[in-house]
Amino acid sequence: VEYRRELDLGTALCTTFYRTADTTYEKEYFISAPANLLVIHMKATGAKKLNFQAKMERWHFFGGTMRTVDNGVALWGQLPDGGVSFYSKLTGTAKGGRLYAMGRSLVAEDADEVTLYYCAATSFYGEEPESYVNKKLSEGMSKDYETLKEEHIADYQKFFNRVKLELYTNEDNGSIRIKNKETGYVWTSDLMNMDEFEFNNVQKKKARAA
Numbered sequence: 001v002e003y004r005r006e007l008d009l010g011t012a013l014c015t016t017f018y019r020t021a022d023t024t025y026e027k028e029y030f031i032s033a034p035a036n037l038l039v040i041h042m043k044a045t046g047a048k049k050l051n052f053q054a055k056m057e058r059w060h061f062f063g064g065t066m067r068t069v070d071n072g073v074a075l076w077g078q079l080p081d082g083g084v085s086f087y088s089k090l091t092g093t094a095k096g097g098r099l100y101a102m103g104r105s106l107v108a109e110d111a112d113e114v115t116l117y118y119c120a121a122t123s124f125y126g127e128e129p130e131s132y133v134n135k136k137l138s139e140g141m142s143k144d145y146e147t148l149k150e151e152h153i154a155d156y157q158k159f160f161n162r163v164k165l166e167l168y169t170n171e172d173n174g175s176i177r178i179k180n181k182e183t184g185y186v187w188t189s190d191l192m193n194m195d196e197f198e199f200n201n202v203q204k205k206k207a208r209a210a
Helices: 129-141 145-160 194-209
Strands: 002-008 013-020 023-032 037-044 050-055 064-067 073-078 085-095 098-102 105-111 113-122 176-179 186-188
Touching (some): 023 145, 037 050
Antiparallel strands (some): 002 013, 013 023, 064 073, 085 113, 176 186
């Protein structure tokens, strides 16, 4: 089995690839702040290759799980002594095959592509969790997967792209060079001389005292 897992820091997208026999499976997922959803998109080479169960479980402060009328699985509960209540739901769509709720699980059978949507909320801010979750899922699922992904990336990059870190490499040996702006000292990743390391610390102290 070939397996690869990636996190793209520029887009906040996670991707998993794995190959078994003659089939390559790909899973892309992200948590969207604008939509307040976890979104997971799965596909495979060839038709009818996606068969799985996605189960909803919780062991502490657990109220129950049930299949919902809109082909989802809900899980809810409440903290002790009148604490906050919580509600979450998992639902999805499929191209080809079937995607249906059964007990605590969403079940995919012979699907070509599957997109899962998950939302959770608590009563901490005063809003009724079940109503909020249903509203966010309805809003999110009214858009196609690519639109949700584009909105997520645009929102994330507003914050991530405010800072840019450049690491300069030595073309001869591939080492990383970092310049200390206080002292002008340049550190390289292949530096193993402790005397030079101590020299850099001394120069930093002098710069701060000046």
